[in-house]
Amino acid sequence: MSNNTPPKTRSVIPIGPFHPLQEEPELFRLHVEGETVVDVDVEIGWNHRGIEKLAEDRTWDQVTFLIERICGICSTSHPIAYVQAVEDCCGGVDVPERALYIRTVIAELERLHSHLLWTGLAGHFLGYNTIFMWGWKYREPVLDICEELTGNRNHYAMIKPGGVRRDLDPSLFPSVHKRLDELKKQVELLIGAVTDDPVLHARLKGIGVLTKEDAIDYCALGPVSRASGVPADVRRNHPYAAYDRVDWDVITAEKGDVYDKTIVRLLECLESIKIIHQCLDNMPEGEIDAKIEEVPPGEGIGHGEAPRGETIHYVRSDGTNSPIRHKVRAPTYMNLPTCKATVIGESITDATIILAAIDPCYCCTERTAAIDAGSKKTIMTGKDLIRLSQEKTLRLRKELGL
Amino acid sequence: MGVTVKALMKSPWVFHVSAGGCNGCDIEVLDCLTPRFDIERFGAVLVGSVRHADALLVTGAMNRKSAYRLKELYRQAAKPCLVIAIGACACGQGIFRGSYAMVQPLDELLPPGVVTAYIPGCPPKPEAMIAGLG
Numbered sequence: 001m002s003n004n005t006p007p008k009t010r011s012v013i014p015i016g017p018f019h020p021l022q023e024e025p026e027l028f029r030l031h032v033e034g035e036t037v038v039d040v041d042v043e044i045g046w047n048h049r050g051i052e053k054l055a056e057d058r059t060w061d062q063v064t065f066l067i068e069r070i071c072g073i074c075s076t077s078h079p080i081a082y083v084q085a086v087e088d089c090c091g092g093v094d095v096p097e098r099a100l101y102i103r104t105v106i107a108e109l110e111r112l113h114s115h116l117l118w119t120g121l122a123g124h125f126l127g128y129n130t131i132f133m134w135g136w137k138y139r140e141p142v143l144d145i146c147e148e149l150t151g152n153r154n155h156y157a158m159i160k161p162g163g164v165r166r167d168l169d170p171s172l173f174p175s176v177h178k179r180l181d182e183l184k185k186q187v188e189l190l191i192g193a194v195t196d197d198p199v200l201h202a203r204l205k206g207i208g209v210l211t212k213e214d215a216i217d218y219c220a221l222g223p224v225s226r227a228s229g230v231p232a233d234v235r236r237n238h239p240y241a242a243y244d245r246v247d248w249d250v251i252t253a254e255k256g257d258v259y260d261k262t263i264v265r266l267l268e269c270l271e272s273i274k275i276i277h278q279c280l281d282n283m284p285e286g287e288i289d290a291k292i293e294e295v296p297p298g299e300g301i302g303h304g305e306a307p308r309g310e311t312i313h314y315v316r317s318d319g320t321n322s323p324i325r326h327k328v329r330a331p332t333y334m335n336l337p338t339c340k341a342t343v344i345g346e347s348i349t350d351a352t353i354i355l356a357a358i359d360p361c362y363c364c365t366e367r368t369a370a371i372d373a374g375s376k377k378t379i380m381t382g383k384d385l386i387r388l389s390q391e392k393t394l395r396l397r398k399e400l401g402l
Numbered sequence: 403m404g405v406t407v408k409a410l411m412k413s414p415w416v417f418h419v420s421a422g423g424c425n426g427c428d429i430e431v432l433d434c435l436t437p438r439f440d441i442e443r444f445g446a447v448l449v450g451s452v453r454h455a456d457a458l459l460v461t462g463a464m465n466r467k468s469a470y471r472l473k474e475l476y477r478q479a480a481k482p483c484l485v486i487a488i489g490a491c492a493c494g495q496g497i498f499r500g501s502y503a504m505v506q507p508l509d510e511l512l513p514p515g516v517v518t519a520y521i522p523g524c525p526p527k528p529e530a531m532i533a534g535l536g
Contacts, residue, residue, distance in 0.1 A: 017471060018452075023428040024420050025468060046468040047422050050501040057500070069497055072426020072525060117429065120436075136436035154426045154525055363425040 010038065013348065015355075017046050023121075024362045028355060035347045040339055040355075048366040055326040060086055060161055060295055063323065067313075070328065071363040072154050073117065076103075076110045077306030078328070078364075079159035081313040084240060084302025086161040089295055089317050096287040097242075099163035104242040105279045106150065106158050107304070108272040112183075113142040114307035115265040115272075118359045119190065122262060125356045126203055131193070138186045141179050148172055163289035173280045180273050187269045194262060204259035208342040208354030211256055218338045221331045222309025224358050227264045228256035234303050234310045246278040258357040265359075295319070306331055308359050330364030407482055407518075410456045413445025414484065414535060417455035421472045422504070423462025426525035427489035431459055439528045446535055457484040457518075457535075460508055463491035463498040469505045476512055484518040486534060493520045 016027040025046035031039035051070055055063045067082045068075045080103055087093040116139040123131025143153045149168055150156035158164050194200055210220065215228035225232045233250045235243040251267045253260035297319040303312045309331030316325040335358040343354045420428045434441045435448060449455050452475045464472065476483065485508070490496035492508050509517045521534040 017468075018419055018475065023418070023432055024425055025471075046465070046471070047420070047425075047462070048465055048467065048503050049422055049424075049463065049498045050503040051498075054498065054501050066497055069424040069426070069524075072424045072429055075424075075426065133437055136433065137438060140436075140438045153527060154429070361425065363423070 009033070015352070017043075026360070026362045030343075030348065030351055032348055035349075037343050037346055037348060037351050040343050040351075042336060042339070044362060044365055046366075047363050052326050052328060055323055057322065059321045060292075060323070063326065064160055065157060067328075068155050068157065070330070071361055073114050073361060074110065074306040074308065074311070074330075074364060075155045076106050076159065077304045077311050078313070078330075080107060080241065081302040081304040081311045082315070082326075083159050083161045084304070085300040085313045085315045086292070086295060086302070087300070088302055089298050089300030089315055090161075090292055091296070091298075093162055093290045093292060095163055095290050097284045098167075098286050099288045099290075100242045101245075101279045101283045102164045102168055102288065103159060104246070105168070105276055106146075106156055107241065108275045108279075109142055109146050109149075111307045112269055112272045112276075113139050113146070114359075115269050116142065116187075118265055118307075119194075119262065122258075122353065122356060125353045126200070128199070128203075131190075131200075134190060134193070138183060138190065141183055145176050145179060149176070160289070161295075162292040163287070165289075167288050168283070170283075176280060177277060180276060184270065184273050187266065187273070191263075191266045194266065201259070203350075203353070204257065204262060206255075206257050206259075207346055207350045208258045208357055209256050210338055210342050214338065214341040215256065218341060219334050220309075220338050221334050222305065222307070222359075223261055223264045223268065224309065224335050224338060226250065226252045227260040229254045232310070233305055235305045238303060240302075240304060242279060243275075245282070246275050248275050248278075258353055261357045295321075306364075308332055308361055308364070309335060311364075328364075330361070332358065332361045332365045336360060336365065404482070407484065410482065410484065411535075414457040415447050415449045415455050416457045416459050416486075416535075417449055417452045417475075417479070418459045419461070419472055419475055421460060421462040421468035421492075422465035422498075423489065423491050427461035427491070430525045430528055431461065431488065431531065434528045434531055439532065441532055441535065444532070444536065452479045455479055455483065457486055459486050459488055460492045461488045463495045463501075463504050464506060464508055464511055465501075465503040466505055469511055472508075473511065476516070485512060485516050486519045486521065487517050488521045488531060488534075489526055490522055490524045493522050496524060 010033050013030040017025040027043040029041040030037050064079050067078045070078045116135045120132040120135025147153050150158050210228045212229045215225045215230050231250050231252050236250050248271045251264050253264050295317045299316040301314050312329040314327040315323045318324045487493050487508050495507050519534050
């Protein structure tokens with residue numbers, strides 16, 4: 001060899017599937033040369049539960065409970081998207097105003113606790129456990145509010161096709177307002193702690209940058225795309241529930257590094273508090289359920305902005321009392337590929353926080369590919385179908401000379 | 403209950419295994435560590451390796467991919483090792499019973515009598531988990 005530096009060998013560092021840092025099982029393979037990450041590979045499937053298939057055996061009302069258990073954190077966003085799909089399938093149900101406001105309140109409480117949870121975990125990934133303890137301590141009052149309003153800390157079971165299952169008790173509102181005001185001060189304190197801390201600046205700024213172009217190319221969703229300057233928020237772009245009746249801002253940042261993703265999430269907490277205050281103040285009186293009698297044959301699509309990004313549900317009905325097809329498109333599945341753009345070229349020490357910066361939720365992401373070993377046939381997944389359709393488009397374009 | 407097991411239960415070092423659940427229980431397990439509940443005041447610590455653990459906290463309904471890993475983790479654990487089933491899924495597959503992805507409930511998957519405590523709930527409250535550990 002002409003120079004004396006030894007050739008760099010590539011080695012693989014597995015993170016997971018049962019890793020002490022992660023609360024969920026997933027497996028990242030970091031291909032590294034020295035300290036630098038050159039490639040990343042993710043393996044999922046440890047949490048696959050076959051929910052789409054299970055949904056076909058349940059009635060329209062029962063599916064709501066199943067869909068809630070896609071994810072313990074986004075346990076209202078998925079049902080909201082699902083019931084909107086069912087309402088769409090029924091040809092547009094006139095959902096009572098009060099129900100829309102209640103949906104908004106629960107969805108925002110969920111966003112609030114999810115973002116605080118992520119902030120805590122991000123601190124934990126950095127080895128900065130003070131932030132972990134703070135974030136989770138401030139999250140507790142939100143869970144208390146959830147428990148008082150809905151009866152459970154997670155899995156609220158509030159949403160049903162055509163409305164909501166339970167009414168909110170107005171006598172609880174003053175205490176909710178009071179605790180949210182306290183929480184606002186605490187979140188502001190947390191924002192101050194993050195923005196003032198030189199250690200966090202050093203660890204978070206300029207690493208894991210997702211440029212605006214990459215965010216658009218990879219179809220990033222939610223806070224990941226908003227931190228890169230893409231104002232993609234389905235609450236604003238296609239308003240559902242009561243989001244078009246309250247005043248709030250879409251938070252965006254420009255740089256797309258981990259620091260911006262943190263700040264976007266923390267500022268969104270303040271927006272959520274603002275939305276909940278307005279919804280509780282302006283909540284109209286009246287019915288909470290449109291009482292859907294039957295679901296006619298057809299198909300419907302519903303969407304919702306989960307704390308991690310847009311979630312889409314598709315249902316198809318044949319007129320019986322259960323869906324014949326239910327498709328879920330969860331946000332992390334779209335955000336995960338952005339790791340290819342962000343983590344490559346960074347050092348191993350930063351890799352964990354960059355991988356965590358998309359707020360990954362593997363419970364939402366799980367897919368499976370079934371292989372019939374006998375006949376060597378692969379059953380196509382959605383991804384394969386997209387690939388096939390893209391190949392077909394390319395072929396057609398070539399044939400047509402476009 | 404032997405003396406050893408009784409001694410272990412005073413301040414269990416726990417390893418958390420999520421095996422095909424919805425994350426709800428996992429978050430509540432982590433919640434036990436944070437200031438509101440703080441199980442470390444009872445001597446329970448979440449450890450990074452199963453070889454250091456006195457107890458496995460298992461959540462989730464055991465799907466095809468994770469069931470094998472769970473058995474492997476139990477095999478690696480130093481015995482006696484308590485297994486605590488957390489949540490409706492770990493107790494009896496919960497809402498996911500009958501799915502093509504699920505193999506067996508936790509107590510059928512591991513040797514008989516290994517699962518020491520069942521903490522039901524969807525998800526169980528941290529108070530329930532603390533009561534179950536104690």
